Amino acid sequence: MIDTFSRHRPLSLLAIVVLAQVLLLAFQIKRENNVRLVRYWAVELMTPLERVGTWTFSHVGGVWGGYVGLRNTRAENERLHSEVDKLRLRNRELESRSAEAQRLSTLLNFHDAHPEAPMLAAQVIGASADPTSHTLFINRGERDRLRRNMGVITPDGVVGKVVEVFPSTAQVLLINDKDSGVGALFAVSRTHGVVRGSGDPEPHMEYVVNDEKLQPGDVIVTSGEDRIFPKDLLIGTVGNSKPGSPFQVISVQPAARLDRLEDVIVLLSLQELAPKKTEENSEASGARDGAQPPQSSTPAAKPAGVVTDPRKFKPPATPTSAPANKTPTAQPPAPQQ
Amino acid sequence: MAYMTNFGTHSEPNIEVHKFYGGAVLGTCLLALVFQTFLHKYGRWSELIDLPLLVTIYFGVSRRNPVSGLFLGAGIGILQDALSHDNPIGMYGIAKTIVGYLASSVGARIDTEHPLSRFGLIFLFFHFHQAILAITQRVLLNHSAPLFTIHLFVDSLVTSGFGVILFALLDRLRKSS
Numbered sequence: 001m002i003d004t005f006s007r008h009r010p011l012s013l014l015a016i017v018v019l020a021q022v023l024l025l026a027f028q029i030k031r032e033n034n035v036r037l038v039r040y041w042a043v044e045l046m047t048p049l050e051r052v053g054t055w056t057f058s059h060v061g062g063v064w065g066g067y068v069g070l071r072n073t074r075a076e077n078e079r080l081h082s083e084v085d086k087l088r089l090r091n092r093e094l095e096s097r098s099a100e101a102q103r104l105s106t107l108l109n110f111h112d113a114h115p116e117a118p119m120l121a122a123q124v125i126g127a128s129a130d131p132t133s134h135t136l137f138i139n140r141g142e143r144d145r146l147r148r149n150m151g152v153i154t155p156d157g158v159v160g161k162v163v164e165v166f167p168s169t170a171q172v173l174l175i176n177d178k179d180s181g182v183g184a185l186f187a188v189s190r191t192h193g194v195v196r197g198s199g200d201p202e203p204h205m206e207y208v209v210n211d212e213k214l215q216p217g218d219v220i221v222t223s224g225e226d227r228i229f230p231k232d233l234l235i236g237t238v239g240n241s242k243p244g245s246p247f248q249v250i251s252v253q254p255a256a257r258l259d260r261l262e263d264v265i266v267l268l269s270l271q272e273l274a275p276k277k278t279e280e281n282s283e284a285s286g287a288r289d290g291a292q293p294p295q296s297s298t299p300a301a302k303p304a305g306v307v308t309d310p311r312k313f314k315p316p317a318t319p320t321s322a323p324a325n326k327t328p329t330a331q332p333p334a335p336q337q
Numbered sequence: 338m339a340y341m342t343n344f345g346t347h348s349e350p351n352i353e354v355h356k357f358y359g360g361a362v363l364g365t366c367l368l369a370l371v372f373q374t375f376l377h378k379y380g381r382w383s384e385l386i387d388l389p390l391l392v393t394i395y396f397g398v399s400r401r402n403p404v405s406g407l408f409l410g411a412g413i414g415i416l417q418d419a420l421s422h423d424n425p426i427g428m429y430g431i432a433k434t435i436v437g438y439l440a441s442s443v444g445a446r447i448d449t450e451h452p453l454s455r456f457g458l459i460f461l462f463f464h465f466h467q468a469i470l471a472i473t474q475r476v477l478l479n480h481s482a483p484l485f486t487i488h489l490f491v492d493s494l495v496t497s498g499f500g501v502i503l504f505a506l507l508d509r510l511r512k513s514s
Binding site for chain 2: 009010011013014017018021022024025026028029031037
């Protein structure tokens with residue numbers, strides 16, 4: 001550079017002097033809007049460079065962001081998909097646990113409501129392989145002091161009884177099995193009968209005379225005569241009834257959801273569940289937890305399936321308004337289980 | 338007479354380089370500028386002659402040194418701009434800088450002593466000077482300055498004729514060898 005300048009010294013000086021005067025002019029001359037020419041030139045000179053720079057940076061950035069930066073996207077996408085699958089699985093697990101906690105909370109409330117009655121919570125672990133047989137298996141057995149003919153209930157109502165006991169499991173006969181029978185009575189009229197399974201999903205109440213005035217929704221509770229269930233445990237409600245020979249044909253809608261059982265309570269004794277204590281404990285439990293009592297599918301199952309005052313009970317489908325203090329017209333035989 | 342043995346990038350022996358009495362160059366240049374502004378007061382005819390341009394050309398071709406020629410042209414041009422009331426400083430400066438440089442370069446190559454060659458040289462430099470001025474005004478000032486008109490042609494003829502006479506007078510300021 002210096003060598004070139006030395007070789008062309010006069011020409012270089014000419015260029016420098018002319019350029020200096022051009023700059024001098026540019027400082028003096030003002031264009032539109034009173035802007036000096038030198039500023040005009042500076043802007044004109046710099047703007048294309050800035051445009052080129054901006055264009056280059058944006059395109060390089062676009063290429064980087066659109067191609068180079070995406071080379072790990074596929075792997076990241078797969079990783080995220082895998083993570084989403086795991087989270088979905090985890091979510092289902094938590095939902096399941098939440099539902100289980102809800103059921104166990106209901107059982108606990110029921111247990112707390114009847115501290116005088118020894119009972120044991122159990123999980124349903126299986127059902128009968130025979131479609132005509134309504135039985136199920138629970139995860140409690142001989143080791144847990146279970147014996148045959150112990151009553152099995154839920155906070156909603158009566159489920160059935162223990163028919164076979166194994167070391168760690170037990171088989172429960174549901175009340176809708178054709179071999180099942182539960183001593184029962186109408187909560188309002190106190191008319192006795194027997195709730196028997198018929199092989200259908202709905203059991204029937206037998207030995208009720210045709211003179212008995214019944215309406216759908218009438219509450220049926222245990223009578224305690226079968227020496228399996230304590231008195232006044234909720235069995236279900238009258239579905240429909242029709243005159244028969246010699247007794248009415250009455251279908252019963254079980255209060256317990258027999259087709260969706262997951263957790264049940266095994267009554268370890270025949271001790272009656274104190275009705276008054278039930279209400280008190282229910283309120284106390286709610287106050288202690290600081291929350292509403294556990295929700296159930298039927299109002300009668302809050303929290304204990306014990307009917308204290310039939311007039312206050314509202315069945316799930318249609319409320320009953322059966323007259324009180326009705327005299328039983330027939331006394332059925334004790335149910336044979 | 339003195340002989341320049343090393344001129345610019347070219348080594349051309351036996352080229353005459355004229356020297357002038359002390360203060361002659363500076364005095365002549367200042368006098369030319371004063372006369373240019375003084376005569377301007379006395380009518381249109383004074384615009385026909387560009388005395389600073391003639392002085393620039395004369396000392397350029399006589400001294401035959403491009404560096405001193407361009408600086409002389411720059412100085413005269415800038416002073417001419419400064420003395421004019423509306424020209425931004427540098428308009429004549431640029432034009433005369435280039436003319437001074439070219440005159441020095443040409444003076445080293447061709448005979449500039451003959452009146453006809455002087456006439457032709459002044460004529461060409463006049464239009465070259467005018468072209469640079471016009472281009473500068475067009476580019477920098479956005480003025481539509483003409484490159485060539487009859488009026489400019491007449492000016493160039495008058496200036497060239499006057500220049501031949503002026504150059505002969507200025508030759509007397511040279512030191513004798």
